[in-house]
Amino acid sequence: MKNKSLLIGLGILLVIFLPFSINNYGHNAESFKVDQSSVGYYQSNTCDITLLDVISKNTNNENDLIYNNNNYAGLECYGTVTGLDVVNEKFIVSIGTNSSMAFLIQGILWCLIILLIKSNQKAQPTNYLIPIILSFLFTFQHIAESRFYNSSNIYHQTEIEIINYYLISTFLIYFLIFLFFENNLPQRQERLLNFVPYCFLVVGTFNGFNINFYILMVSYFGLKNVIEKQSNHLFNLVYGIFSVAWFFTNRESVTYFDTDKIRGFINSSNNPSSLLFWILTFWLFLNGLNYLFKVGQFQKTLFKQSLLFSGSLIVIFGTFGSIFPLMNFFNFLIFGQNKRGINTLSSISGNTWRGFSSSAESIGEFFAFIILFLFILKFNEKNKIKIHEILFVGIILFGLIRSNNFAAILSTILLLFVFIVYKFAFLNKFRYYIFFFIGFILISGMAFLISRFTYENLSTELLYESALHSNLYENVDNYSKTMLVDSFFNKSNLGTLFLIENSDYSTSLRFLFKSFDGRFNIPFLPNFVAILSLVSVLINRSEMWGIFFAKYSPSTLEAWFGNGPLQMNNYLEKQKVRLDLPESKLESLFLPHSSIWDIMIFFGIFGLLIFLTIMFYSLYKNKKSVHVYLLVFLFINLLKSDSLLYVNSVLLLFVSIFATYKDNDEKKMFSNE
């Protein structure tokens, strides 16, 4: 076993570094120290100097070097310098990382990592049908999302012909990956879910691709689930109805989303083909999760180890990557980050530091999840903490603090407190008093907030923010618009503001206003828009949710069924808005800042209701499971973060649901015994 691991380790190192040390043409130009005098030399000797040659001559270079990846370069330039530029006294060295070649290398690399997981069954005969079907499906993405792939690979072609080497190569690499899965995953399927925390370290998004390794993996199990006729018929029927509805939604094929930090788990285009691709892929993905749920085993110790190793390595690699540009470059390629790690140790806007991850919010949630899990495991199972574990926890705590995810920290503390009250008998006696006391403090705090800001202001804050960011009064400047909106809100004259004739603001904002205006009021109950507004203020999301409602403009069908899985184009592009923000921020990506709204965009109100039903049912059914705290934690944080847009966070949520059910099953088993 040790020899096997050693061999795999060596293989991994070779796969990573070999392409950066050999020159494809063989006529290697000499490398020099990177400075002003060598800029011209490097610019005229492109694809002739390998990265390792550059490194060897620049170990003590006092200049500020940045290594950028150039996915568009040809295969002959892989691992070599394709350009050198000076921008603001920073020397930007472009390294060729052709997407097709990177796909092959990353595929080999991550498949080798899977081999490190112990297998516990004998290999079954290979079924070639699954690799063939899946390879066709995922190659089809390169045609469906041609705009994305065309800009990331010099060889990209969509014509279906025998000399389309691009499509042939892509198909064959997919085929080899799925063949590897077919030969190696079933033997490991029972233990796989315990390694989900590593998805935060090895993010798995292919370089220059809009697909993630874990989607391939789970889809493999999904197709297996379907072929073995274990798929849930009710789910398939409901999904089928949704799919039909999605084909009738708005498809403005001119809109395009460059995927930004959610690359790998989002639909970049808005055409029927890309919709079809993501409908099928997401269906397989959900079927795959269903399959893993049935065959998987939850092993707490293994899961704990995965959390500790993954969490601390993320912080370590993130820190080194922010100090050493070369490590930053390799982190991106080796781990398949959605976006390059941050290249500075200092915090950015909102005092956050995302380090290795593409989102400070999502990685903060992960770190807090680890702390919560360890704490629960320690006190529930009287688990002894080892010294190296304390070190890991310290590193993870550092990462959590740097991510500055206040909501995650606060919800962890709150849930730990509840856990302690329930866990310890001497506190259990007083638990009603304790919870009464906490409830009293919370209600008093809320009453104070309401008295300070007035109920009228709090209940309309969401509408106010939304109005500011909408395209009401599009002919006046932002300042005048703010003054006008202010004056209507100060006079509580929302009717006049929102009933301006010919104003083309979003349908969701129109719905909020009408609901608030009294048409749907239920006597003795606070208006739901007022509650939503209050919640948004309490969790500091009034501006972000305001922007969401200003932009979200679904048709009736889209409101009920959504735009389709991972389809955000309509949300981002359909409704023209004029955000009330500084000019420098207008180009930024404004995601909804709540996974609840993300689900609503993709699956509509029906989809959201199904999701909430599953969540609450899981909570209710497994209320005695100790892991229910983890589920509550994730659920609270999903309200204010876009975590469900990241495949690793989706898998973590799934494992948490899985853990609560398995815990419950174990308890039932023991009580029967």
Place this chain on the structure above:
Amino acid sequence: MENIELICGLKPIGVEIPNIESNPNFIFESDLNFAAKTLYDVEGNIINVNSWIECAHYVNGGWSNILLTNFQGDKYLAIFLVCVTALTIFSDFYKRKIKNN
């Protein structure tokens, strides 16, 4: 414009391509948010552009991000992969045959 956006990316809001021909002393300002791109002309000359405007200007002048070389990387990769796939399938069948025997 379609070709420019294909090569240089989407046009940033509020940015217009200036009439540079009338200004021989025009200096392109680098944009830190723009990922530097390499463009080639028909003779194989290389230029690295550091802003959307600079990129758009060169694309307008006939430069492209495609370098017409004799090296057909995609072809070699496809041939290599066909060989690897054939070997993999062959070895799998061979192993199965031995097992059955």
